[in-house]
Every structure is written in C-alpha cells, then in structure tokens.
Amino acid sequence: MRVGKKIGVLIILLLIMVTLVIGLYQIQKPLLPENQALSKAIMYLDAVNRNMDLTYNTNNGAESSWLNEDTFWNQLTRDRTWTINIDGVAVDLDAYTGEFIDMVFPMDGVITRGEHPDWFEIDIDNS
Structure with a gap:
C-alpha cells in the first residue's frame, strides 16, 4: 500500500509541474x-x-x-x-x-x- 501511495503522490507532483511549465510558457509567450x-x-x-x-x-x-x-x-x-x-x-x-x-x-x-x-x-x- 505504501508503494502505491508514493507512486500516486509522484504522479500528482509530476502533473503539477507540467501544469506550471505550460502556464509559465503561456505567460512568457513571445510578442x-x-x-x-x-x-x-x-x-x-x-x-x-x-x-x-x-x-x-x-x-x-x-x-x-x-x-x-x-x-x-x-x-x-x-x-x-x-x-x-x-x-x-x-x-x-x-x-x-x-x-x-x-x-x-x-x-x-x-x-x-x-x-x-x-x-x-x-x-x-x-x-
């Protein structure tokens, strides 16, 4: 059970990081x-x-x-x-x-x- 929770937390953290990177790119998109x-x-x-x-x-x-x-x-x-x-x-x-x-x-x-x-x-x- 502990391994499953760790993998779940890692997946959530990875999704948050991807969302942040995409969001920052949209803000800094070139004019x-x-x-x-x-x-x-x-x-x-x-x-x-x-x-x-x-x-x-x-x-x-x-x-x-x-x-x-x-x-x-x-x-x-x-x-x-x-x-x-x-x-x-x-x-x-x-x-x-x-x-x-x-x-x-x-x-x-x-x-x-x-x-x-x-x-x-x-x-x-x-x-």
Missing part, C-alpha cells in the same frame, strides 16, 4: 515583433479600403506604434495589444497573434472584427 504587427495592420487597413472604397494611404507605413502598458496583470492575462497609426487610422492588434481587434478612424468611426469578420480573415501564420 509579435513590431515589423510583423505593422505589416498585418497595413493588410487590415487595405482590406477596409477595398471593402468600403476608402483611400487611406498604406504605402508610407506607420506614423507611430506602441504596446499597451507592460504591467504584470496584462502579462498574466495576456491582454497585450499593438496600436499602430497609419494615415490617421489607429489599428489595434492582439500582440501575441496579430489578430485584428478594432480600427478607429480620424472622425471617431470605429470598425470591429465582430461587424465584418470576413474582412479580417487573414492567414496569420503565412503573413
């Missing part, structure tokens, strides 16, 4: 580099230009870009976003995957992924 975030933001703005017949210039690249606050809580909950300004349009992306969140235009117009999900289905791994 999308700025140049990749910029290229995705340009693709998303081009998609809006095509679908709404707009003429925002994406050829000059970003006017500015930044990550939201780098707090412990944001890292823990993986709530990090890139905000990239292109021709006066602020494009928000998930900082880990590059997935589109929303776009804010100069006159406070907002486009979200929920409104037009088919516009923002870009193959993230191959872009």
Whole structure:
C-alpha cells in the first residue's frame, strides 16, 4: 500500500509541474515583433479600403506604434495589444497573434472584427 501511495503522490507532483511549465510558457509567450504587427495592420487597413472604397494611404507605413502598458496583470492575462497609426487610422492588434481587434478612424468611426469578420480573415501564420 505504501508503494502505491508514493507512486500516486509522484504522479500528482509530476502533473503539477507540467501544469506550471505550460502556464509559465503561456505567460512568457513571445510578442509579435513590431515589423510583423505593422505589416498585418497595413493588410487590415487595405482590406477596409477595398471593402468600403476608402483611400487611406498604406504605402508610407506607420506614423507611430506602441504596446499597451507592460504591467504584470496584462502579462498574466495576456491582454497585450499593438496600436499602430497609419494615415490617421489607429489599428489595434492582439500582440501575441496579430489578430485584428478594432480600427478607429480620424472622425471617431470605429470598425470591429465582430461587424465584418470576413474582412479580417487573414492567414496569420503565412503573413
């Protein structure tokens, strides 16, 4: 009986260690580099230009870009976003995957992924 209890305790400890390692990896998962975030933001703005017949210039690249606050809580909950300004349009992306969140235009117009999900289905791994 004692050997069975020891094996059970060892299995539980092993599962706890594996869970901790996976959890720590998820917290420390690398962020999308700025140049990749910029290229995705340009693709998303081009998609809006095509679908709404707009003429925002994406050829000059970003006017500015930044990550939201780098707090412990944001890292823990993986709530990090890139905000990239292109021709006066602020494009928000998930900082880990590059997935589109929303776009804010100069006159406070907002486009979200929920409104037009088919516009923002870009193959993230191959872009």
